[in-house]
Amino acid sequence: VYFRRKLKARRAARDDGSNVTSLANLNGPSSYSWVTGNLPGFLYAENTGDEDDTLVQQFGLACRIKLMFNENALFLADPKGLQYVLNTSGYHFHKRAGAEISRILLGGKNILGVEVNNTSLGEEHARQRRILAPSFSQSYLHEILVERWNDLISSKQGSGVDIDLNMWLSCLTLDALGQGVLSYDFGALTDKPSEYVEAFRGLFVDMFATEQSTSQLVMANLIGRLPAFMRQRLLTLTIQATDKFQKFMSISSKISSSIILREKEAIDLGKPKGKDLLSTLSKSVVISQFYPKTNPQTLNALAIAGHDTTSSMLQWVFYELALHPEAQAKIREEIRTIKETRNVQELGTSEFELMHYTMAVLKETLRFHPIAPHNMRCADRDDIIPLAYPVKTISGKEVQAISVKKGQYVFMTHYGYNRIEDLWGKDTDKWIPERFLNESESMRSKRTIGVFAHLATFSSGVHGCIGWRFAMLEMQAILIGLIEHFEFAPIASNPVILKKMAATMYPAVKGELARGAQMPLFIKPVS
Numbered sequence: 001v002y003f004r005r006k007l008k009a010r011r012a013a014r015d016d017g018s019n020v021t022s023l024a025n026l027n028g029p030s031s032y033s034w035v036t037g038n039l040p041g042f043l044y045a046e047n048t049g050d051e052d053d054t055l056v057q058q059f060g061l062a063c064r065i066k067l068m069f070n071e072n073a074l075f076l077a078d079p080k081g082l083q084y085v086l087n088t089s090g091y092h093f094h095k096r097a098g099a100e101i102s103r104i105l106l107g108g109k110n111i112l113g114v115e116v117n118n119t120s121l122g123e124e125h126a127r128q129r130r131i132l133a134p135s136f137s138q139s140y141l142h143e144i145l146v147e148r149w150n151d152l153i154s155s156k157q158g159s160g161v162d163i164d165l166n167m168w169l170s171c172l173t174l175d176a177l178g179q180g181v182l183s184y185d186f187g188a189l190t191d192k193p194s195e196y197v198e199a200f201r202g203l204f205v206d207m208f209a210t211e212q213s214t215s216q217l218v219m220a221n222l223i224g225r226l227p228a229f230m231r232q233r234l235l236t237l238t239i240q241a242t243d244k245f246q247k248f249m250s251i252s253s254k255i256s257s258s259i260i261l262r263e264k265e266a267i268d269l270g271k272p273k274g275k276d277l278l279s280t281l282s283k284s285v286v287i288s289q290f291y292p293k294t295n296p297q298t299l300n301a302l303a304i305a306g307h308d309t310t311s312s313m314l315q316w317v318f319y320e321l322a323l324h325p326e327a328q329a330k331i332r333e334e335i336r337t338i339k340e341t342r343n344v345q346e347l348g349t350s351e352f353e354l355m356h357y358t359m360a361v362l363k364e365t366l367r368f369h370p371i372a373p374h375n376m377r378c379a380d381r382d383d384i385i386p387l388a389y390p391v392k393t394i395s396g397k398e399v400q401a402i403s404v405k406k407g408q409y410v411f412m413t414h415y416g417y418n419r420i421e422d423l424w425g426k427d428t429d430k431w432i433p434e435r436f437l438n439e440s441e442s443m444r445s446k447r448t449i450g451v452f453a454h455l456a457t458f459s460s461g462v463h464g465c466i467g468w469r470f471a472m473l474e475m476q477a478i479l480i481g482l483i484e485h486f487e488f489a490p491i492a493s494n495p496v497i498l499k500k501m502a503a504t505m506y507p508a509v510k511g512e513l514a515r516g517a518q519m520p521l522f523i524k525p526v527s
């Protein structure tokens with residue numbers, strides 16, 4: 001009886017004549033195995049994104065994939081579908097597993113880990129965003145960063161050398177975050193970097209590099225199926241087992257607590273406030289409300305979300321520029337022209353806005369190398385996800401919406417959305433900044449998501465990146481400052497740079513994966 005009913009329901013779902021289908025009836029690839037589903041394709045691809053390309057080519061912008069233990073999930077690149085999940089119905093598709101791991105990693109309620117599947121936590125998340133948002137305005141960040149970058153950049157001049165841009169930019173962006181957000185001197189670029197720098201270095205690759213962690217993945221998934229009280233305890237034990245992580249957390253929490261104490265003392269003494277994150281916050285909310293609610297976890301979360309992300313993104317910018325010397329020359333020309341026409345020695349935010357080609361380079365790199373290529377959400381109710389582009393069911397019928405059940409996952413591909421030719425023009429598998437200078441209105445109108453330039457790279461909606469303005473400003477300042485002084489080129493041995501995953505996408509040298517993140521480039525002063 002059971003199987004007859006199941007078969008009947010399945011047939012009914014296939015043949016009901018509507019343009020909606022259930023996830024189970026959607027076309028999709030076969031799994032690698034019952035245990036790991038389609039995940040190896042995303043995790044072990046030689047280059048992150050290869051699997052996404054294959055699936056989109058074969059099945060279109062939405063298909064059914066398998067997660068671990070044969071669980072169905074919706075693979076989604078469709079613009080309308082993504083808009084629905086991230087924006088329109090954002091608080092009904094929550095982060096679940098991601099939020100849980102982030103909460104355990106960073107402890108307590110931090111903005112990355114606040115789950116939003118019920119009203120009170122949804123409010124808590126919205127409150128944290130309101131508090132953090134004002135400090136990311138462009139005007140004051142610019143003053144703080146540009147001068148510092150110019151000093152740092154000029155001190156790096158010399159004859160041509162091979163450098164590991166990964167190490168250098170990681171330090172630079174950590175110092176920027178310290179200066180601009182936390183008012184803390186990490187001293188990452190000094191001879192004596194703080195202990196935080198040592199503890200952070202390689203943390204993500206050590207903990208999350210996918211080649212090393214399949215067994216952890218299986219374990220975390222199994223644990224995820226247990227009742228909440230057992231799950232929390234076991235996940236904590238699994239994740240915190242690594243020495244490196246424990247060391248990092250103790251140093252990071254010590255620094256965060258000392259920052260909060262320092263600010264509290266400054267306020268108690270009535271000292272004038274600076275322009276860093278905490279000072280801005282204390283002005284924008286009632287102090288008595290603010291301090292009890294700001295905790296080391298929030299600062300830990302900001303340090304993690306805001307430092308390596310920007311550094312990785314910038315590495316891909318310089319990598320593409322090293323491969324395209326003509327693009328470097330165009331940026332230098334733009335810098336020269338704007339300095340002349342504005343009659344200024346140094347470029348500032350108002351000049352950045354006039355640098356259309358430079359901005360096109362940044363946008364194209366964000367499109368082409370989204371460092372957070374995938375994103376997961378879990379439906380907290382039965383729902384129907386609309387699509388802009390029809391896809392096929394197993395029986396070959398075209399449908400324009402997918403019904404998902406409460407508890408089912410949506411595996412969103414930022415990478416896939418950023419490569420849809422209908423949205424971004426021809427040759428989306430090539431790095432061509434000019435596409436952002438010659439955009440048609442009809443193409444633009446089809447782009448539905450994104451906190452910046454309608455790209456998926458900073459995500460969108462209720463969890464969209466709150467640091468994007470800070471990141472853009474930082475990237476503009478560093479790019480302009482460095483390219484004005486240095487020419488970038490591949491190093492003589494011309495190694496193959498791969499895109500690997502460890503929480504975010506990092507560059508690695510083919511044949512040297514064990515050495516972790518590396519971006520070797522040759523630099524010499526501009527002739």
Ligand code: HEM
Pocket residue numbers: 095111112129177181301302305306307309310313371372375456457458459460462463464465466467468470471
């Ligand atoms: C190029 C640099 C960056 C990229 C590509 C990036 C990307 C992202 C993405 C994709 C998300 C959304 C995750 C989701 O939807 O679940 C996110 C969230 C977040 N980002 Fe960024 N980010 C960058 C820089 C920064 C910086 C500089 C900061 C802070 C200083 C920051 C702070 C955050 C925070 C706090 C969240 C969580 C927002 C929430 O859950 O409400 N990010 N980022």
